[in-house]
Amino acid sequence: MDERIRKEVLFKHAVLEGSSYEVGTQLAALYQGRDDYLKLCSTPFYGSAKNTQEEVAKISKLIDQYCPGMNEEIQGFAEQIHKKPQDILLYYSYLGKEELHCSHFAVMPKDTEELYLARNYDYGWDVEPLFLTTKIKGMASHFGFASFLFGRFDGMNEYGVSVTTSGVPISYSTELSGFVFIIAVRAILEHARNVEDAVNILMEMPIGEGRSYIIADSTGKAALVEVAGNEKAYRMMEPKSKQRYLVAANHFSLPEMNQYSTSIVWHSQKRYETMDRVLQNNSSDFDIEDIKSLLSKPVPEGVCTEHYVEGFGTIWSVIFKPMKKKLLVCFGAPKYGNWVEFDFQRKTKNKDYIIQLINEISPSEFWSVPSSEILETVIQKLSKEKDILGVVLVHGYQLDEVWIDEGMDVTVIVSSLGKYRSYYCTQLAGIIVRIHAMTREDLKNEDALLVRSYSTGYPGVLVYTKDETLGEFFKKTFEPKEYGKKIIMFRSAVRAVKLIQQAKISLYRFRDFSGTYLLLINMIQDLAEIEVNLHNEALQNPVLMKAFHENPEFFHSIYTDLIYGQVNEKIIYHTLDEIEAYLEAKADIIFEPVLNYLGKKYEFQGVSDIDDVLGKKYGLSESLYKTLEWLAQKEIILQGTITSKLTYKGKEEFEQLAYFYSTGKFQNERGE
Incomplete structure (x- = not known):
């Protein structure tokens, strides 16, 4: 198919x-009844401000010089659609x-x-x-x-x-x-x-x-x-x-x-x-x-x-x-x-x-440019700063090429943040280069560099250094790319589950199909990142097109049918079910960080403790509560409660939700 x-x-x-004026009226007649198109033709480019009278006078004079008759053509068109000539979009083509x-x-x-x-x-x-x-x-x-x-x-x-x-x-x-x-x-x-x-x-x-x-x-x-x-x-x-x-x-x-x-x-x-x-x-x-x-x-x-x-x-x-x-x-x-x-x-x-x-999906290299010249310029400029100890290309797969819509991420390792901005954005040869700063001390935590990445979890490649010990650090064999993939998928899955829970509230409690539709659309990017990483592909723009290539049946079902089909109760329920089934089928891979953490414990772990450990480690901006609740609903982990105090020295005890995961006993109870 x-x-x-x-x-x-x-x-x-x-x-x-006919005359220029008559041709303008004929153009208006072509789109009679097309209010949407006529509005477009009388709206400034990209939400910009309207031209001033002085600007219109200048542009009109230049049009008379190089395209005599066009002002009359615009006038004929404008009068037919009951607009002022200066409001017509063509005047914004200067x-x-x-x-x-x-x-x-x-x-x-x-x-x-x-x-x-x-x-x-x-x-x-x-x-x-x-x-x-x-x-x-x-x-x-x-x-x-x-x-x-x-x-x-x-x-x-x-x-x-x-x-x-x-x-x-x-x-x-x-x-x-x-x-x-x-x-x-x-x-x-x-x-x-x-x-x-x-x-x-x-x-x-x-x-x-x-x-x-x-x-x-x-x-x-x-x-x-x-x-x-x-x-x-x-x-x-x-x-x-x-x-x-x-x-x-x-x-x-x-x-x-x-x-x-x-x-x-x-x-x-x-x-x-x-x-x-x-x-x-x-x-x-x-x-x-x-x-x-x-x-x-x-x-x-x-x-x-x-x-x-x-x-x-x-x-x-x-x-x-x-x-x-x-x-x-x-x-x-x-x-x-x-x-x-x-x-x-x-x-x-x-x-x-x-x-x-x-439509055909573009090949992976279609939107790329060779990165060597850009990288050489970046290194040449940054190496002149005496406090910079090393330069890391955060997206390690960009050593050969960089995608124009994505840009390039670079981390500079400095002795002290002092005079440096923690983040700086510049443009070189038409490519956006995002520069993050971190100290030598930060590298004691292997996850620090991973969390710094702008759009992926790849630790990157050291492309310049004045410090030999930095070179040794980056030679460590901890499978950085594989580790980075797990971080990306986990963070994407956490975001997707949060949106699923919101979509269910919107759908079941408020019967708001439009609101649920928007939440489902917002989920697509996270699902695409999961799919691309599952196939060991480097993240790149457009991620969605790459995901379509890897899993066309699923993404046509949850995206194409949703975008181009009629938004109704049936398609909303179907899309939500498809997404949940997809995440559940891949739960052991995409939720591996939380399952590994719980699997190494011999008792229930409270939500607060899980957030403290995993939230910081993986740079999560929200609680894992929704993810843990969803995993429990799918009977992948067990949900219970434990007694704990609000503060370490608190007197009152409270019950908080807690979770447990067994790679053996619990799975057997599920019939696996």
Whole structure:
């Protein structure tokens, strides 16, 4: 049975024609009755404040300079939805957020006179793609995918000028003040008649982000333009050029732009290398079917991705043929072959395409970057501090690579905390580095370093030291990775059980299905961490996707069905039962620390004593009472009471809950 998550996405193709103002009113008509989408189009980015009148005036003036007519288009749209023009989202595309996806290339096969420009647009599947045929009086007609209605992701105009882009994470040492790419692409499509025009637009326009552009035209020329704010560079390609292809992914490749790049993510490097290798070896019989193949094969054999849940799946593909002024568009992942041809001679009309997207889990290295350079920089900086005795890479498995969303954890061992912060967060080459400080004295407790870890329990690797005794300490053979796994699973299980108890109260006592639903969703991360560790995998983002890979049946049952199904009494009860059965089946492994502790005692142990010992040892922020109660309910341990005093010298005696575990007698009574 195919357990992959699927989703249907509606692609709209619409034809807009008339004056700029009329095209704006036609855009509003496309979404008549869609209050949710219209609200999105009139809400500032990411909850930011509204633009001031001065900011709107500045941006409007720049739009008039580079995209004349767009202000009138926005006005037509705004009047139709009863909003002020300055509230429309497009005005917030000055200083916008980078989109770090997509692969694109231009190629003129050997011994031919045909030029192709091709790209995959990669993103999450919570999108509403809008493909437009735009014919505005006084401007070049063009095809292109719309961004926030007025901007363009890519496209081709009536002169054959075609443009594609990809985002590049950059260091912020350069001036960032200007438009995001969707305005630049629109300006090129409406006003450029050749590659030179397009390059001039990009070189002159203020741009406030990192991005690569590839442009091609009907004469067989193409250009790669790399932009990091005000820093820009380009390379031209002509029919007589020795290298007859250009390639771009999510990092810069021009030598003069490398200084502005941050770390190169695995998926970007592999896509770039694949495109470069395939296009370098192209022959005279290299044709459009070969291009489709490159766009369709998964990374690293090709450049297609289907990791939609992770925000990185191919939503559409385009192959431009600028010398023939035609383009092929594939709605959805190209391997399914939903290709449609468009040109400027054929009359087009509005049409909807409903495409099914299928999610695939990314390989473990997909979001990683090589950690050696980052680590070298960290060591170089920290070693200059005379009081630092050693540097520990807390996540030992990150010696070769680090995941971009997770960052890197480093512990510095100092002679005295005195002038040092116990925690410091910095950024190096685009990667978050969290630095924890601890003293040499702290290392007398082997668990101290384990508890220091930001998101896992791995003790880590000593990567630099001035103290030989530190080296000896880290050579101890106490199976640190195995020990760390147990800590992670135990802490995750304790949190999950606490949420289970809260969910039961919400469900049984208050009949609050929505509240129970939220508690179940909050449990998923802890369950995923347990699953990943059970399979001896290193924790990494996204942990949930890795857990899906290891145990698809269980996680589809408790997550996919819950997220995409209707929330009702039946599914809530089912999910809760599934989670409890899962934890109970693995109790001897995931609750091993508490079972081992109780198993070594010959009498009932009070909750307070258990908390004092295990809470401190494993860095637990809450009492183990809920966990012990749940284990007793499942008849894994025995519950009773003991008499104790509130203080060591107290006079009054109280009864407190106590627990007992026998690896022999008690299990036999359970019939095992």
